[in-house]
Amino acid sequence: MNGSRVVGQVRIVGAGLLGASIGLALRSKGVDTIVHDASPGALSLAIDYGAGRASADTDNPALIVVAVPPDQTAAVVAQELAAYPDAIVTDVASVKALPLAELRALGADTSRYVGSHPLAGRERGGAISARADLFVGRPWVIATGNGETTAMVGVIEDLVLDLDAVPVLMTAEEHDRSVALVSHVPQVVATLLAKQLTGGSERALSLTGQGLRDTTRIAASDPQLWIQILAANSATVVDILRAFRADLDGVIATLEEPGAPGAKRAIAETLAAGNAGVARLPGKHGQDRRFSQLVVMVDDKPGELARLLAEIGDAGINLEDLRLEHSPGTLVGLAEISVLPEVEPKLVAELETRGWRVAEAWR
Amino acid sequence: MNGSRVVGQVRIVGAGLLGASIGLALRSKGVDTIVHDASPGALSLAIDYGAGRASADTDNPALIVVAVPPDQTAAVVAQELAAYPDAIVTDVASVKALPLAELRALGADTSRYVGSHPLAGRERGGAISARADLFVGRPWVIATGNGETTAMVGVIEDLVLDLDAVPVLMTAEEHDRSVALVSHVPQVVATLLAKQLTGGSERALSLTGQGLRDTTRIAASDPQLWIQILAANSATVVDILRAFRADLDGVIATLEEPGAPGAKRAIAETLAAGNAGVARLPGKHGQDRRFSQLVVMVDDKPGELARLLAEIGDAGINLEDLRLEHSPGTLVGLAEISVLPEVEPKLVAELETRGWRVAEAWR
Known part of the structure; x- marks a missing residue:
């Protein structure tokens, strides 16, 4: 106790x-x-x-x-x-x-x-x-x-x-503005996206992947609860939905004439803004901008990952996040490591001294 | 072979x-x-x-x-x-x-x-x-x-x-219509939602939960690839985006007057349609169903994760996937471990014997 x-x-x-x-x-x-x-x-x-x-x-x-x-x-x-x-x-x-x-x-x-x-x-x-x-x-x-x-x-x-x-x-006001952005508007958007699926064919839906599942997961939330939340925070939610709609109007207009001058650039800028938005999310694996990521190749045999982590610990470096990618068909596994940016050079040097293969961080 | x-x-x-x-x-x-x-x-x-x-x-x-x-x-x-x-x-x-x-x-x-x-x-x-x-x-x-x-x-x-x-x-035509619904439109919607985050405050974003992470995950996709996909399938994508926009217009109009007669019912119907849409997706949501997940609490200090992995190795158990969640402000990290379902009970017993705190698999 x-x-x-x-x-x-x-x-x-x-x-x-x-x-x-x-x-x-x-x-x-x-x-x-x-x-x-x-x-x-x-x-x-x-x-x-x-x-x-x-x-x-x-x-x-x-x-x-x-x-x-x-x-x-x-x-x-x-x-x-x-x-x-x-x-x-x-x-x-x-x-x-x-x-x-x-x-x-x-x-x-x-x-x-x-x-x-x-x-x-x-x-x-x-x-x-x-x-x-x-x-x-x-x-x-x-x-x-x-x-x-x-x-x-x-x-x-x-x-x-x-x-x-x-x-x-x-x-209370800052709270309500904040959750409108990070919770209430995402709920509305996920709901409206999921609603489009009601008209899809079985065969179309059979092609569903993890992307659509993730994007619509919260659309399964309880309507009774969400009616209350959306009604209670409607003004702030509407403000953000209007901005979303303006951006949507822009995408629709661009895709109506995808060959027009500047069309591809406009789509690219929207996609890049989406990249930038998701990169701002805290604690998101692999995209946490507080941390530097690097990838170490680890031979696919027992004990190698433990040895890697032990050697990182010996070097006095604290991992902030770690993910092992292990694919049965490959000859190596990839350990994706997040550390504070200031220790990254030291970590790379320590690892390379010890014979580890460090890939450049991607993205 | x-x-x-x-x-x-x-x-x-x-x-x-x-x-x-x-x-x-x-x-x-x-x-x-x-x-x-x-x-x-x-x-x-x-x-x-x-x-x-x-x-x-x-x-x-x-x-x-x-x-x-x-x-x-x-x-x-x-x-x-x-x-x-x-x-x-x-x-x-x-x-x-x-x-x-x-x-x-x-x-x-x-x-x-x-x-x-x-x-x-x-x-x-x-x-x-x-x-x-x-x-x-x-x-x-x-x-x-x-x-x-x-x-x-x-x-x-x-x-x-x-x-x-x-x-x-x-x-080819049925394919392009189908992927517009289950892949291309979700990409646009996730991108536009993530774009709204670029204007959010740090404090607002600090409240981010798994719902927003999931809803925007694919917004991290490669713009160069997606410009090409969206341009190549623009007519079909635009059809669905127009339907989405009509629904969005309805939600905005309703939330502009949440006290009006029928407003709550209109929101409820939209939320219920979202429930119905997500229920049509084939298969289960979430994690890789081939594996069992469990979560081990790991003290946030160098060497602890290495010790955990070494002890799992000592127990003769092979990790299929591993992820470390490091939440802001907490003193412990959460190591989310995937193993074959048949070894999970043994792993839990071995870890608890060795004093690790094992949380039930979530989600």
Whole structure:
């Protein structure tokens, strides 16, 4: 049992994927975790699953986490603020400005409310899909700008750190703009692309590859949840969709006359802008611009990769990312290694001294 | 060494990803494989890598596979048809109607030409990215409708089956319509979505999750290749992009007035259509189904990953693939390991005995 940063009881309201995952993780840290859900069936499932204990009259939670659908968030937060006048209350809804405005409209005591949003999830919902490690390494936005005290933010930060997530402080408005770009607009685009497939022939769809699967994967998301998210963040989402549409209009006009002067250049510039956009994504394998990549050829025999990594360790160099490409037909494997740019020259020199074949990083 | 269906020498022209991968696979079947490339550097890399031997004056190939960029395909096919008057020639370009029209315009002997297209690839090109198993289980279209004989189609089918791919017979027109839907339009959409990220703040992008990564992954593809593909199949691509734009216009109009009567229902119907589209995709989403994945937590310090791999080797277990995820702000990395399903339980037991923290396979 590991120690927790969170002090006192934590009450979780809403025993779906997020609520139950939070409960599982907190219990593994030894926190007295109470779980509650308006549905007795969902509640008993979450308790059976290990997400927490049922509430009792003697409960005195220090922190309440509301993990209900976005359109119920403000009402439930208001109810919890009123029922537990000593508790700090947070929520995990995917939008942050609207719940706060709704709370104020409800006349709730928002001085004890700090909104938050873990950037984590799965396509499958419900306590049955919950996992204690759902939040590991993921950003978790804590919404600021509501006059909250440092101590209150600290309470939420402790929760986030107990779940091995990474706290990110943002105003509700910055949060909503940010998730419109990295989550809500991608959802709309993936949905519209997947919608085009409804008219395709079986034979056409039989040619589907991983590219289309990846591009449309999130189109399988829950419509009920996404109606709420898109409606709650519509203005910001529309702004970005309009920019997308303007670019789409440009591509359509160009492809209508692909032989026209400048057409190929226009397509090339759009494709290059797409390259540049995807290269900005953090932590993306092979494209993380924080790191330098290099490729080492490794003989396809047991122990060679371990020897390579041992020698990199001996040289005092820390790998940031590593991927082994192993193809049965080739005579060598390729270890693609990411390191901090400043250590790359040293690593190349150390490896070549030791007889490794280093290919130039591609892309 | 396995037996091949292909009889006689195979000459591969173009030693990039596809050409070198075909060469690796054919050589593993014992086929006398000749590889050629206009670039001496690319050719010698492919030969070093095991993709085939250099050409000789005594060559007498039964089959020639042209694996050059789409805009060079017709010219190279015409050249090969003229140089080897007994050979059947195919190509692997991603469009099929245009190269055939160009060949006819060049006055080539198209009676020995059967176009084809393997639905396989990677974001990275070049022989260095080649893999003998690139085509395993993937569809490989053989273009019909050019007056080809059954025997000629049979030669290409033998090649496809030797590479463990799945032959699909289609006319050039049906092929081009199909790939517009499942490949070319998804490329444009992913590119335009990724382009929107170029204007995002660092802080917004720090919230990126797997959904955006997947949705934009193919936006990292090679612009030079895609200019050619999109230009060569522009009319069909534009048809689908127009339908996409009409749907996008509808979503924008709805989100401009999310409180209007029927707005939520309209969003719900679009999201449901996206669900329906993605449900039509054949096969399962996600990871390589040949292998089981598990995730091991690795302390972020030099030598830890080497120790993990050494201990896996000590346990007599062969890694099929390995990936290290290093999340910002965390003290541990996650090593995602792929193994044959039958050894997974043993590996988990061995790792846990040695004190490693093993997470359940995700996704």
